[in-house]
Amino acid sequence: MTATVSSPPLHAPGVPELSRRRRTRDVLATVMVHVAFAIAMVPLVWILYSVLGHGWHLLLDSTWWTNSQRNINPERAGGGVYHAIFGTLAQALICAVIAVPLAVFTAIYLVEYGTGRLARAVSFTVDILTGIPSIVAGLFIYALWVTTFGLQRVGLAASLSLVLLMVPVVVRSTEEMLKLVPNELREASYALGVPKWKTISRIVLPTALGGIVTGVMLGLARVMGETAPLLILGPYASSINTDLFNGNMATLPTMIRENFGLPDQPAIDRMWASALTLIVLVLLLNIAGRVVARFSGVKK
Amino acid sequence: MAILTGRPGPGTSPPPADLSSTGRFGDRVFHGLSTGSGIVVIGLVTAVGAFLLAQALPALVRNDANFLTDRVWQVDGDPLRFGIPDLLWVTVISSLVAMVIALPVAIGVALYLTEYAPPRLARPFAYLVDLLAAVPSIVYGLWGATIIITYVAPVQTFLGSVLGWIPLFSTENAITGTIFLASIVLAVMILPIITAISREVFAQTPLTHKEGALALGATRWEMIRTTVLPFGTPGTISAAMLGLGRALGETIAVSLIMGTTNGAFSWSLFSGGETFASRIANNAQEFDTPTKAGAFIAAGLVLFVLTFVVNAMARVVIERRKAFAE
Amino acid sequence: MAQRIDVKDLNIYYDRFKAVEDVSMTIEARSVTAFIGPSGCGKSTVLRTLNRMHEVIPKATVTGTVDLNGRNLYDRDVDPVAVRRTVGMVFQRPNPFPTMSISDNVAAGLKLGGERNKAVLAEAVERSLRGANLWNEVKDRLDKPGAGLSGGQQQRLCIARAIAVEPQVLLMDEPCSALDPISTLAIEDLIEEIKTNYTIVIVTHNMQQAARVSDRTAFFNLAATGKPGRLVEMDDTTKIFSNPGRKETEDYISGRFG
Structure with a gap:
């Protein structure tokens, strides 16, 4: 029998029917959660549709x-987007x-070495860093780089x-992956007389590699789409600049910003096309990251 | 054998061959690198607070206005006059409204993904929701400022005509690039964050609780209301706060969407304005003197503290739940 | 190659909790010694102190001495890493390295110890796999992942991996408890064969197994729940199973326990 709660079988001797109120509420809840999911999908589809619709034709050139x-x-x-892609990459x-390296070693510290107060402090500061607004990160580097050291706003x-x-992003994902590596593997390695650092570098890290790569790719996707710090530190340039130490360097987000709000159709087209380029880049990294995670997860 | 019995006693330094064979040197280096990285991370966060404070102070000292209460922002020339109440209001209200919009939808999506979706589709569907988080915020800004703005305008008009007597919904100086529009876009942006965390905690509801409820004859919804939701409440609260923290600091989307009001302040959601983040971003090209930059850095510092407090509160709720669950 | 172990006044702690009290025993070279006793009596804990694996767990400490060929493993200048090269270990659940092939698994200890000569490694892989009675089954797929083998084969792979570094002592912590009867038999035959070269200590829950494979048997017990475990008696296996010296041993062996 596959009778569901909301439609009880007609011949069910001894099984009382649900009260109408309870059944209505159950159905209502079912409808609501489906609607919620549909609502969540609307902006995703709408955004992809808008950007694709306005931007695709320039990308074919x-x-x-x-x-x-x-x-x-x-x-x-x-003109094109080469200079901005170069800068972003x-x-x-x-x-x-x-x-x-900083993030992976921090994760190694948290999982393999850290105990007590220092480990809790590190974990707490990683949490703070997770929540730091990107504009604040930009302001900090401005305060350090421009105001304190008197350097220019360069790439x-x-x-x-x-x-x-x-x-x-990378600390948290690496940490999760290292925790997934079974302790038995570490013990097996120690029992062979392998020192701890070799156990970590040759047994634990390779086992967790897939997940770490995924974390790095998701982290890259996040920073490539960041705009706020670039508004402070990375002024747009319309030409190619391959020098990270000198001069303005274009990026995809600043190129979009540059063309935003202009009345001219070519600028509007460029804005959408560069937004599409950015989305394609970020989504490719994102999907690649998930694929890596899928095919090289820690085997339990 | 040689390794064990041939080693020198305490006090003498062992020969180098032994060092390499036992990896002691490698262990010290690796341990040092790991601990060092952890300390660098702590140093980074400390430096953020310290540098912002150090460079905000000179500007605050020269500020002729009250930083916390005065509604002015004149940072060209001397004396400086700047205060943050407008920024604080717009930042907080836009984020709160975003959270109020996003939270019920996120809980619904999380319930759908954990309790209702066909098991084979739950993972790909969850991935689709996660993709929302992958869309760069500047693209959200474009979408908000050029596409949905035309659809939100009639909603604003309608709400204004019905609820206009409440200051929050007054249409007196209504423009199109409003706080309300920014809140809707922010809601979409924080939806995947709240969903992901809620989904995780809902999925951790002990199966025995759920089966217990079902065995008592509960419908699916009654089972969710009596087991999944109570179990997930602390997690959902902290998820909402992490989402709020994200919305408070969002910069470029807000900056592209919201029109500025040129000083005319209004309590209404249907006016424009600037948040901490968008004011900094809108003026980023004009940081020419250290004191002028200092005024904006002071605003950034307030934002840093604000998000810090919200995030820390979210963590406390999560930690307490962990302690409770164990 | 094989060596005898003298344990004297061994106390084992997890933080402040005393898990095992006052163990003194001698484990003979080129023989199989079985540790038996009820769950939680500390037999695995004692086993893990014989190659200093105990201290891998945070806050775990030991007092007393464990002498291997007259050298105390817990002397301050003894490196635990070197101890584990000399005293190998096989665990309860087979745990081949999932990222490595069969031959890499066997060679792991040597490779990570710095051996790079391919011929030496290949020779060690074949010798160890033959020693673990696994060579004929895997010789055509040495480059396949070790995780693809059956449970019994994986456990023999782990034994091959342990003997590849040429230890003098081999510790086995319930090596058959996750295996089916046929694989168990294969492992028991293997223990019988390799004991001529190694000192073997095996922890087992299975008393028939202890009777079948071991020369000497040590019986561990707890005075009560929450009290530390201790060594009740140790003697020739035939004597323990036919005419034990202590009543509690007899009760445990005849199943009249607890």
């Missing part, structure tokens, strides 16, 4: 991928080079502010 916006003003169509890469400064936002 090969110059979009190979050119910068040099010598192109808002009223003129043409370069800043994210430098950010990852700094943030990933590297933007990268540094992104480090603060990437570290907590």
Whole structure:
């Protein structure tokens, strides 16, 4: 019998029927949670549809991928996004080079070494870092880089502010993964006379690698889409700049911001097209991260 | 054998071959690197607070207005006059409204994913909700400022005509890029955060509790109301607060959506304004003197403290729940 | 190669809780010694102190001495890592490294110990797998993951991994409790074969197993719940199972226990 609670079988001797009120409430709740899920899907579909609809045609042009916006003003169509993609990728890469080792070793500390007050303090500060508004991270690097050291607003400064936002993401995901590695494997390794650091680096980390890579990719996706710190630290430039230490460097978010609010159709098109480019980049990283997680999870 | 019996007694330093064979040096390096990284993280957070405070102080000292109560923001020239009550109001009210909108939907989605969705679809569906968190906030800003603005305007008009006698819904200086619109977009942005955490705690409801309720003849909804919801309440509260913390600090979406009111303050959701974050972002290109930047850094410091308090409260609720569950 | 172990006045603690009290015993070389006793009596805990695995658990400490060939394992200048090279261990549940192939699993101890010579490693892999009676079953799929083997094969793989580093003593913590009867038999045969080269200590819940494989048997018990475990008696296995010296041993063995 597959009789559900809301539609009891007709011939059920001895089984009293549910009161109408209870049944109505149950059905109502079922409808409500379905509606809630539908409501949650509306913005996702709507956003993807809007960005795709307004932005796709520029992406089909090969110059979009190979050119910068040099010598192109808002009223003129043409040019590409190459300079902004380069800036976004370069800043994210430098950010990852700094943030990933720091975050992975912090996670190793929390799972494999940390005890007592220091471990609790580290864990607490990672929580704070998770909640830090990105604009505050930008202000901090501004206060350090520009006001204190008197340096210019260059690509590297933007990268540094992104480090603060990437570290907590990678620490938390790595920590989760390390905790999933069964203790039996550590014991097996110790029992072979393998020292602790080799046990961690050669047994524990490889076992957790898939999950760590996923965390790094999700962290990268997060920092690539960040705009707020770049408004303070990474002014837009319309030409290609490959030097992280000198001059303004374009990024996808600042390119979108640059073209926002302008009345000219070419600028509006560029705004949507660069938003689509950013979404594609971020979603690709995101999906790739999930795929890695799917196929190399810790086998229990 | 040689390793065990051939080692020198205490006081003499062991030969280097032994060191490498036992990995003592590697252990020290690895332990040092890990502990050092943890300390660097603590140092980073401390430095954020210290630097913001150090650079906000000179501007606060030169401030002729009351920082907490005066509704002015003149940071060009000397003396400075700036205060934060407007920013505080817009920041808090936009985030609170966002949370009020997002929370019921998030709880519904989390219940759907844990209790109602077909098991095979629950994971992909949860992933779709998580994708909402992957959309960059500037894209939310574009969507809010150029697309849904036209659909929200009639809603505002309607609400204003019905509830206009309440100051919060007054349409007196109504514009299109309103706090209300920003709140709706913020609600969408924090929805995946609240959903993810609620989903996790709902899923942890002990099966025995649920089966117990069902065995007593409870309907699915009664089972949820008597076991899943009470079990998940502390987790959901902290999820809501983490969402609130995220909304308080959101910058670019708010900055693109909200029109500024040029000083005309209103309690209404149907006016514009600036949050801490959006005021800093809107003026970021004009940080030319340290004192001027200091005024904005002071605003940033208040935002930092605000989000810190909200997040810390959320953590306390989670920790207490953990202690309770054990 | 094999060596004898002398345990003297051993007390084992978890933080402030005394888990095992006042154990003194001698474990003979080239023989199989079985530890038996009810759950929670501390037999596995004693076993883990013989290669200093006990102290892997936070706040776990030990007093007393464990001498291996006249050298106290708990002397201050003895490195626990070196102890574990000399005293190998096989665990209750088979735990091959999931990221490694069969041959890498066997070679893991040597490789992580710094051995890089491929010929040496290959020779050790074959010797250890033959020693663990697994060679014929896996020789054609040495590069396949170790996790793909059956439970009994995985446990023999773990034994091969343990003997690959050429320890002198092999500790086995209920090595058959997760295995079916046929795999159990294979492991017992293997213990019989390798005892000529190693000193073997095995913890088991299965008294027939203790009677079948061991030369000497040590019986552990607790005075009461919450009290520390202690060694009741230790003697030749035939004597323990036919004519034990203490009444509580007899009660336990004949099933009239508790």
